[in-house]
Amino acid sequence: MIRPPIPRPGPIMPGGAPQTAQEAITQFTKYGDDWQGIADDRGNDPMALETVANARLGVARLTGDYAGYAQAEAALAQAFALSPAGSGPHHSKAGLELALHRLSGADAALAAITRYAVPDAPAQQAEQEAMRGDLRFYRGDNRGAMGRYKLALQLGGGPSSLCRISLLQWRVGETENALRSLEKCEAAPRVRTPQFAASIEMQRGIIELGRGDWPLATKHFAAADRIFPGDWRVSLKRAFMQAAGGDTAGAAKALEALDVPGQRPEVADSLANLYRLTGDGARSRQWADKASAIWKARLAQFPEATWGHARDHELAFGDRRAALAYAQADARNRPHGEALIGLARAWIANDRADLAIAVLDKARASGWRSVELERVSADALALAGRGDAAEAAREAALDMDPRAFDPARGFIWNDH
C-alpha cells in the first residue's frame, strides 16, 4: 500500500518557549505564583485557580514532585467550591484525575462536561474525547480507545491525539504504525516547542529500546536531551543506557545527580537496582530504603498513582505479599496490559503461575502485545510445566526484541 508522505516537522522554536527543563519549571512556577496572587486578590475567581492548578501540574510533571499534584488538586477543589453547581474546571479536573490514575474521578469530570449548556471550544472537546480514549485504554478496551482517539483527531485533536494513537499502536504491537503516527504527531504543529520535540524523541527511544535497538534508542534519548536539556526522565533513560552499555560507575554518578531527597523514588529504585546488579548490597539497601519511604508516603497521598510503582519496588526489594496486594489494586483500578503483566509477576512471585497465566491471557485478549508480556508468559508457563508453550513465548519475545533476555537489560529499571 502506498502511503501519503508525512510532511516535514516544523522548526523548533528558538525562543518564546522554555528551552530547558529548568527554564520551564521556573516559568511554570512563576506563572502559577502570579495566578495564585491574582486569585487571592480577586477572592472568587475559579478560572484563575484553574490556571494555578494547570501550572502546578506542569511543574509536577517536570520535577516528579508529587507536591505539585497536591497543590493542583487543592487549587481545583477551591475553584469548584467557588463555582456554581454543575460548572467548574471539569476539563482540568479530568486531566488531573487521569494523571493520578483515578479513573472514576476522570469519568465523573468528563460526564459533567456533557451536561454543559454551552459546549466547550472544539479544541477542548477534542482533548476531552482523547481523555475518554485514555479511560478506555486504561480499562483494557484498546479498540474503544482507538475509536475515541480517532474521533478526537476528527475534532481537531492534532498532536495530542496522534501521540496517543502512536502509544496505543505501540502497545498493541504495531510498532511501525506507531513510529509513523509519531512522525505525523511531530509534523502536526506549525512550530514545535523544545519540550514537545524532545518528548517525541524520547518516545522514539522508548520504542526502539522495546525492540532491542539500544544504539538507536540511545541516540534518540541523547537527541531529546540536546533539544530540551535537563528533563530528569530523559536523563534517567540515558543513565540506564549507560549502565546497560557497561559504564555502571558513570551511570551511578548520573543517577545520583538526579536524586532529589524525598522525591523521585524512581531514581532511588533505579540506584538500588544498579547497586544490586553490581553487587553492592549496602548501597542498594540504602537506596531501596529511601525509595520505600517515598513510596509509602505516596501510597498514603495518591494510592492509585503509586500502586504500580510500589508493586515493582516490593517485588525487587521488599515483600512479595505486599507486592501482590498493590498489583491487585492496580489491576482492579486500571486493568490494562501493563497492570495485568505486573499482576502476573506478582502472582509468579507468590507461587501462583496458574493465576499469572490467566491474567496474561486476559492482557493478550485485549490486544496488548509486548516483549514483557511474552517474557513474563515464558516464566509463568515454564513454572506451570508447559515447556513448549514457554518456549513459544520465549521465541515470541526474541522475535520482538533480540535482546529480550540480555542480562544487561536488568539495568533498565521499570522497562515495562
Place this chain on the structure above:
Amino acid sequence: MKPVWRWLVAVLLLAATPAFAHLTPNSAIELDFRSADVLAKIRIPQSEIGYALGKPLLSAAELQTHFRASAPDGRAWSVTIPAPHLDRSQGQADLVTTAILTPPPGAPLRRLSLHYDAIIDRLSSHIVLIFARSDFAGGVLESKPAMIGALRQGATDVSIDRGAGSGWRGFGAALKLGMRHIAEGADHLLFLFTLLLPAPLLAAGGRWRDAAGARTTFRHLVSIITAFTIGHSVTLIGGAFFGWQLPARPVEVGIAVSILISAIHAFRPLFPGKEAFIAAGFGLIHGLAFATVIGNFALEPLAKAQAILGFNLGIELVQVALAALVVPLLLWLARRPVYQGVRMTGAALAGLAALYWIWARI
C-alpha cells in the same frame, strides 16, 4: 525465528541457563541425571551474592551448608561440591560449580529430594530455578533445559521423580533429536540436494550435457549420500568423543559456503564425477555442527555412544526418506528437456540462500 536460525541460536544457547524475566537476576541449578549419580550445575549471579552477603564469593564449604539431597527413605545423599569459579559467558558474572550427588547404597537414583537455600535464605526476592538439562535414561535430550521447579524463601525443597529410565529411552530421544535437527536445519539438506541436482547429468566441455543412464545416476546419487553420511559421522564422533571442535560461527559459515559451492557446481561443473569426495569433505564440517548438539549434554561414554548412534540414525532416516522422494523425481526429470531449467533454477535459488546465510552468519 527462521528454522535455520532456530538451530544456530539453539546451538549457541546450549550451554546457557535460561534467565527469568523476574525483576532481579535468578540462580539456577541444572541437573544431569547419569547412570550412577546426578550432576548439579549451580549458577549464582555474583551481584546477588554481594547484595545478600556483602562479599563477592561463596566458598564450596559455604555452599555445602545450603545444599542437601536425600533418598525417599530419608537417608542423605553424598553431595560433593568442587570449588566454584566465576563465569561470564552469559553476559554477567556468575559463580558456577558442578556438585556431584551420589545416592546411598540401594537408594533409587531417579527419586530424590533436594534442599537448597543459598541466597534465598537472605533474600525474599531471589528465585532459584531447577532444570533437568539431560536425562538420557529418561529420554530427555533437549537443546533447552526443562524446568522442574522454582525455589524461594519459604519453599526451599523440591521432590524429584524422574520415573523409570532405560538406555532405549535415551536412544529414542537421540533419534528424535537427530530427525528434528536435520528436518529443521534446512541448510544441511539444501547442501545435499544441491549436490544431487547435476548428479543425473554428464559433464562435457565445461557444461552439463546429456543425461547419464539410470543405473549410473542411481549409483552416483547413492555414493553422494553415503559420502556425506560418512563425512558428518566422522566429525560427529570425533567432536562428541575427542572434543574436535571449531567455534560455532565459522562452522555455520562453512556450511553456507558448502551450499554456495554446490550451487555453482550445479550451474557449471566444477568437480564432475568427484561429488562424493566433496560431499564427504563438506560432510566433515556439517558433522562438527551436529557434534556441538551432542557434545553439550555432558553424557557419560556409554550414553554418549548410544546418543551418537541414535542421533546419526535419526539424521539418516530423514535423509533417506527425503532422498527416496527426490531421487526418483530426479531420475524421471533428468531425461526431459525441462530438467536444464529445473537445475538452473534450483542452483540459483540455492546460491541465493547460501549468499544470504553467509552474509547473516559472518
